[in-house]
Amino acid sequence: MKKITTLITVLLLVSCNNMKTNIKVDSVDTFNLDNYSDFSIKINQSSISAEINPIELERFKDNLKYSLIERGLSYSDNSNLTFEINTTTKDKVQSDRMNHYYSRYYWDNYYFRDDIRTITENILRVNLKDNNADKTLWTVVTVWRNGSSKAPTSEDGSNIIVDEIMLSFL
DSSP states (O other): OOHHHHHHHHHHHHHHHHHHOEEEEOOOOOGGGGOEEEEEEEEOOOOOTSSSSSSHHHHHHHHHHOOOHHOOHHHTTTTTEEEEEEEEEEEEEEEESSSSSSSSEEEETTTTTEEEEEEEEEEEEEEEEEEETEEEEEEEEEEEETTTTTTTTTTTHHHHHHHHHHHHHH
16 A cells, blocks of 8 residues: 555656646846835737737736735835736747658658648746836746647646746746
């Protein structure tokens, strides 16, 4: 029984380790979130494409808002510190070159046949801006495909990304 429990624990740890997101965080060296007492959040409505569900984007905004309130900051629309949420989509063409194709019964003589497909990638960038100094102090970016469980617009993905954002402020 002890071996089974150990095996299950190891499998659980390995599966949780695979839930890493592909976020990149950058900040100004002198930035410290503890120097601020309030914040505001704005979604750039002009850059939202039709592929992104605005209801799910609002869920991400609310998750971020409640996490910052739990950290001790207060929400105010007139705050000096503003989180700007920007989203966009980008189409990427991917090609896998096939010089020949062999099936069980014949060789395909079309040597330059390509397997071409278009992949739509969604991009989320959150900028933290000091309005008085008119400077961006901190930024985070993540890229995902439609239907991904790691998407910030999915419930689990939103929680994971907000948790990683909050960890970056430590």
